[in-house]
Amino acid sequence: MNEHATIASDEATRAKRQDFYDRLAPHNLAPLWEVLKGLMPREPTSQAVPFQWRYEDVRPLLMEAGGLLTAEEAERRVLVLENPSFVGESRATSTIYAGLQLILPGETAPAHRHTASALRFMLEGEGAFTAVGGERTTMKAGDFVITPNWAYHDHGNEGGGPCVWLDGLDLPMVRFFEAGFSEGYNDKSQSLTRPEGDALARFGSGLLPLDDSGRRYGLTTPIFNYPYERTREALVAAAKGEDPDPHTATTLRYANPVDGGWTMPTMSAWMTHVPKGFTTKRMRSTDGIVMCVAEGRGEITTRDKTFSFGPRDVMVLPAWAWRSVKASEDCFLFCLSDRVAQEKLGFFREERA
Ligand code: GTQ
Numbered sequence: 001m002n003e004h005a006t007i008a009s010d011e012a013t014r015a016k017r018q019d020f021y022d023r024l025a026p027h028n029l030a031p032l033w034e035v036l037k038g039l040m041p042r043e044p045t046s047q048a049v050p051f052q053w054r055y056e057d058v059r060p061l062l063m064e065a066g067g068l069l070t071a072e073e074a075e076r077r078v079l080v081l082e083n084p085s086f087v088g089e090s091r092a093t094s095t096i097y098a099g100l101q102l103i104l105p106g107e108t109a110p111a112h113r114h115t116a117s118a119l120r121f122m123l124e125g126e127g128a129f130t131a132v133g134g135e136r137t138t139m140k141a142g143d144f145v146i147t148p149n150w151a152y153h154d155h156g157n158e159g160g161g162p163c164v165w166l167d168g169l170d171l172p173m174v175r176f177f178e179a180g181f182s183e184g185y186n187d188k189s190q191s192l193t194r195p196e197g198d199a200l201a202r203f204g205s206g207l208l209p210l211d212d213s214g215r216r217y218g219l220t221t222p223i224f225n226y227p228y229e230r231t232r233e234a235l236v237a238a239a240k241g242e243d244p245d246p247h248t249a250t251t252l253r254y255a256n257p258v259d260g261g262w263t264m265p266t267m268s269a270w271m272t273h274v275p276k277g278f279t280t281k282r283m284r285s286t287d288g289i290v291m292c293v294a295e296g297r298g299e300i301t302t303r304d305k306t307f308s309f310g311p312r313d314v315m316v317l318p319a320w321a322w323r324s325v326k327a328s329e330d331c332f333l334f335c336l337s338d339r340v341a342q343e344k345l346g347f348f349r350e351e352r353a
Contacts (some may be wrong), residue, residue: 002283009168011232014102014137017031021034022295031299038235039112041201043320044286044319045098045312045320046093046288046318046321047085047318048085048086048092048147048288048316048318048321049084049090050062050303050304050305050307050315050316050317050318050320051084051092051304051314051316052307052309052313052314052315052316053081053314053315054310054313055123055311058095058100059164060078062079062100062102063102063162063350064164065077065079066102066104066150070097071103071104071108071109071155072076072108072110072188073253074109075110076101076198077101077102077103077109077346078101078102078108078167080097080098080099081098081099081100081290083207083316086227090171090172091172092290092292093287093288093318093337094288094319095170095172095176096168096267096290096336097116097165097167097172097335098167098168098169098320099167099206100165100166100167101155101165101167102162102164102165103128103155103156103157103163103164103208104128104162104163105158105159106158106189107157108156108189109154109155110185110188110189111184111188111190111314112152112153112182112185113151113152113182113185114150114181114182114288115150115174115179115181115182115263116149116169116170116171116174116180117146117147117148117149117169117220117266118146118147118167118168118172119144119145119263119264119267120142120143120144120145120165120166120167120168121144121166121168121292121334122141122143122165122167122228123165123166123292123312124162124163124164124283124312125157125159125163125164126151126159126160127158127159127161127163128155128157128158128159128165129155129156129157130154130155131153131155131156131190131225132152132153132224132225133151133199133216133217134190135193135194135198136192136196137197137198137199137225139163139225139230140227141294142227142228142229142231142232142295142334143225143226144254145165145174145224145225146223146225146231147222147224148217148218148220148266149217149262150181153190153287154185154189154342156189159233161243164251166266166290166314168290168336170338170341171339175265183284186250188248192251196277197203199223199225200223200225200227202222203222203223203257203258204223204226208258211332213258214257217267219265220256220264220265220274221255221256221258222234222256222258223256223257226254226294228294230333231254231271235252235332236253236273238273239254239268239273241292244275246280246352247274247280247281247282247352248272248283249274249275249278249325250272250274250275251270251271251273251279253269253270262339266338266340266341267336267337267340267341268336268340269336270334270337270338271294271333271334271335272331272332272335273330273331273332273333274298274323274325274330274331276296276327276328276331277327277328277330279324279326279327280325280326281324281353282321282325282353283321283324283350283351283352284320284321284324284350284351285319285337285348285349285350286320286350287337287338287339287348288316288317288319288338288347289316289317289323289335289337290316290317290337291315291316291317291334292315292333292334292335293310293331293332293333293334294319294333294334295313295329295331295332296311296312296327296330296332296333297311297327298317298325298331299325299326300317300324300325300326301323301324301326302317302318302321302322302324335350
């Protein structure tokens with residue numbers, strides 16, 4: 001067979017196959033062999049791209065939103081942090097929704113509940129509170145606050161200035177499963193049945209109630225505020241006791257005191273302390289990460305990007321992209337991802353250079 005004959009027969013074969021595919025289509029059938037490599041890549045290539053929102057850029061726009069509508073009108077006055085790859089999809093990473101929420105003095109973000117789990121990382125202002133399970137918690141800068149799925153929650157601001165926090169929700173996951181419900185409460189705010197600090201006293205002191213399983217919120221931790229004061233103190237003390245890990249420096253994860261697992265069923269959260277002058281060795285993992293700077297300045301490199309960061313900046317580190325942090329000051333970095341969900345499903349992997 002000469003060369004031309006080969007090409008001719010390849011073309012003939014291709015045409016024959018294409019004709020077959022065209023006849024499959026009306027039956028809603030498709031040939032796997034044409035898409036198999038895309039369905040099962042040798043390794044992940046995240047659609048999300050590395051991105052940074054500098055707080056100094058976003059803050060004026062958020063304040064402008066504050067002049068346009070009330071928290072009550074908006075239900076939640078939030079600027080959604082959309083990954084450039086997912087415009088219009090309310091996704092920061094493939095699986096995590098993130099946003100910056102503003103609440104002004106005297107405002108109420110009305111009570112509602114939804115299938116999505118939510119977490120807050122407090123950024124700015126004093127006097128903001130969130131209420132869950134009949135208890136309020138005042139949110140201070142750096143606090144990690146949790147709204148369990150299907151728990152009524154409302155927010156308010158009893159301080160004198162604007163309050164802003166980062167919201168992280170598992171909305172893209174809920175949407176993927178098409179399992180989302182939501183409903184309003186019969187009042188603007190829920191009624192309070194416990195004093196502030198009750199949950200932290202019962203579950204967050206290295207003690208547990210004798211007659212309470214702690215499963216108040218199903219798979220979610222019964223503590224709904226992990227105060228920054230305590231987290232920071234623990235990290236600083238831990239950093240004194242051991243040299244920083246080459247890849248993770250000093251990292252502590254937020255834990256459910258009932259079972260030692262992560263705090264929520266779908267989203268993992270942790271905080272990393274990178275001491276001044278330290279650069280972490282490159283690592284990568286299958287979870288796309290939303291990182292928010294609690295304190296410090298430095299640089300983060302991931303995929304083809306290097307971002308210099310300062311307090312309250314938010315970054316997206318895509319799944320399976322190498323990442324490294326260089327601290328020019330003592331850094332405290334809050335992170336969230338879908339790691340817990342991936343671990344439960346058997347997907348999670350990481351690699352350290
Ligand atoms: O505070 O309950 O950013 O329901 C998006 C949806 C925050 C909230 C968001 C929400 C909330």
